[in-house]
Amino acid sequence: MEILGTTLRICVPDLEVAVLFYERLTGSRAMRSEHAGVSVAAVGCFLLMSGPEEELEVLRRVTATIAVRDVDQAREVLGGSGARIVAGPIATPAGRNLIAMHPDGAVFEYVDRRTGG
Numbered sequence: 001m002e003i004l005g006t007t008l009r010i011c012v013p014d015l016e017v018a019v020l021f022y023e024r025l026t027g028s029r030a031m032r033s034e035h036a037g038v039s040v041a042a043v044g045c046f047l048l049m050s051g052p053e054e055e056l057e058v059l060r061r062v063t064a065t066i067a068v069r070d071v072d073q074a075r076e077v078l079g080g081s082g083a084r085i086v087a088g089p090i091a092t093p094a095g096r097n098l099i100a101m102h103p104d105g106a107v108f109e110y111v112d113r114r115t116g117g
Helices: 015-026 053-059 071-080
Strands: 003-011 031-035 038-043 046-050 064-068 084-092 095-101 107-112
Touching: 003 053, 015 038, 015 046, 038 053, 046 053, 064 071, 071 084, 071 095, 071 107
Parallel strands: 003 046, 064 107
Antiparallel strands: 003 064, 031 038, 038 046, 084 095, 095 107
């Protein structure tokens, strides 16, 4: 499995204030989206999320997002290494993803940029 990069996930109380800070910090412009009532801004290697507490509570369980070349290959490697696939792979607007719990209990999202299931 080829890991291409990592995105740090941060839940913030005020997305607009956070976006200003992280845009200055990274020199990058935010790419925004919304899903299930949660507003999201990707700024450099940071994924900022703001919304209803019950939604954020679930999102906080995922430590980071790991970009991979192929989610199907990641599923095979993770499963063969003792990780438990919690969800996915599923298609999303940005590609495909899965959620995996590592044997140590850490939970990560794995994503690729391929479209389709």
